[in-house]
Amino acid sequence: xxxxxxxxxxxxxxxxxxxxxxxxxxxxxxxxxxxxxxxxxxxxxxxxxxxxxxxxxxxxxxxxxxxxxxxxxxxxxxxxxxxxxxxxxxxxxxxxxxxxxxxxxxxxxxxxxxxxxxxxxxxxxxxxxxxxxxxxxxxxxxxxxxxxxxxxxxxxxxxxxxxxxxxxxxxxxxxxxxxxxxxxxxxxxxxxxxxxxxxxxxxxxxxxxxxxxxxxxxxxxxxxxxxxxxxxxxxxxxxxxxxxxxxxxxxxxxxxxxxxxxxxxxxxxxxxxxxxxxxxxxxxxxxxxxxxxxxxxxxxxxxxxxxxxxxxxxxxxxxxxxxxxxxxxxxxxxxxxxxxxxxxxxxxx
Ligand SMILES: Cc1cc2ncn([C@H]3O[C@H](COP(=O)(O)O)[C@@H](O)[C@H]3O)c2cc1C
Ligand SMILES: O=C(O)c1cccnc1
Numbered sequence: 001x002x003x004x005x006x007x008x009x010x011x012x013x014x015x016x017x018x019x020x021x022x023x024x025x026x027x028x029x030x031x032x033x034x035x036x037x038x039x040x041x042x043x044x045x046x047x048x049x050x051x052x053x054x055x056x057x058x059x060x061x062x063x064x065x066x067x068x069x070x071x072x073x074x075x076x077x078x079x080x081x082x083x084x085x086x087x088x089x090x091x092x093x094x095x096x097x098x099x100x101x102x103x104x105x106x107x108x109x110x111x112x113x114x115x116x117x118x119x120x121x122x123x124x125x126x127x128x129x130x131x132x133x134x135x136x137x138x139x140x141x142x143x144x145x146x147x148x149x150x151x152x153x154x155x156x157x158x159x160x161x162x163x164x165x166x167x168x169x170x171x172x173x174x175x176x177x178x179x180x181x182x183x184x185x186x187x188x189x190x191x192x193x194x195x196x197x198x199x200x201x202x203x204x205x206x207x208x209x210x211x212x213x214x215x216x217x218x219x220x221x222x223x224x225x226x227x228x229x230x231x232x233x234x235x236x237x238x239x240x241x242x243x244x245x246x247x248x249x250x251x252x253x254x255x256x257x258x259x260x261x262x263x264x265x266x267x268x269x270x271x272x273x274x275x276x277x278x279x280x281x282x283x284x285x286x287x288x289x290x291x292x293x294x295x296x297x298x299x300x301x302x303x304x305x306x307x308x309x310x311x312x313x314x315x316x317x318x319x320x321x322x323x324x325x326x327x328x329x330x331x332x333x334x335x336x337x338x339x340x341x342x343x344x345x346x347x348x349x
Pocket of ligand 1: 076077078079083087174175176177178179180181201202203204315316317
């Protein structure tokens with residue numbers, strides 16, 4: 001708990017002077033003012049986070065946190081629970097969608113077992129298991145408050161390790177069959193929404209499955225009565241281990257001055273939890289894409305973030321975030337590679 005408190009206290013507002021300097025540099029480049037749109041606001045945000053203009057693409061990593069969910073026994077996913085562990089091996093073998101997209105963007109994939117039910121053994125897997133999957137949140141708390149805090153601290157620790165290794169840009173990824181259910185429950189609680197607005201088809205539930213999932217989320221909230229003003233209470237009662245871990249990753253990154261690209265629905269709910277812990281952490285977030293999962297738009301709205309891409313994806317793993325990496329690299333490269341009005345001898349308006 002001390003680590004969590006210290007991390008929250010270490011998060012600083014963005015550096016105004018660095019942002020002004022980057023705005024000034026952007027204004028000298030051979031283009032009408034503001035014409036590079038979101039690339040310009042990204043460049044300014046990156047400068048505010050780093051405390052200096054960022055004109056070289058940073059080293060990047062996607063952190064895929066994997067965990068299982070006891071709520072799967074309610075029939076809330078189109079896939080069986082054992083797929084979580086099986087997909088972890090697929091990530092480690094380099095065969096999942098996130099491996100392809102991260103490779104293409106020059107990013108590494110860091111795979112973390114924070115709560116997979118089975119034992120997965122692989123030399124490249126980071127095993128930080130807080131417990132072997134959550135309990136069924138429709139019947140009681142998903143985990144204890146202490147386990148929730150430990151899972152958040154696993155994420156903080158990882159962000160610290162990666163920042164120390166020279167990673168300058170992180171992306172959130174997750175794998176956990178059933179995890180759109182706790183995500184929907186957390187969103188409904190934090191956003192004071194009717195669960196129907198937060199529950200979607202996930203991996204592809206049919207209408208009957210969707211109704212069951214809605215009833216499950218409703219029952220989870222009624223049974224557990226989470227206190228929306230107490231973030232750890234919400235995570236412990238209706239959350240998940242990988243969601244908690246990602247909230248911690250965001251806090252740890254913000255405390256170390258590292259920006260974080262947010263993937264789809266589950267990741268955005270983790271970001272809401274992080275921002276409830278530490279409102280300034282929001283300034284360190286870079287939204288990526290709009291997922292097809294019902295609830296993602298509302299989750300982004302809760303954070304006041306506008307996605308960059310809409311590719312009608314609904315996968316998770318960090319795939320949407322990895323696709324935003326080249327856009328972020330572009331924001332850095334224009335600063336170092338474009339000519340200025342002076343250097344190119346171009347008349348200003
Ligand atoms: C093969 C496979 C690969 C995945 N990669 C991400 N997810 C995504 O689907 C799951 C969430 O959906 P639900 O709540 O409906 O289970 C998470 O594991 C998420 O990362 C996958 C799902 C499957 C089946
Ligand atoms: O948006 C996501 O992250 C998502 C949506 C559906 C299933 N898995 C993940």
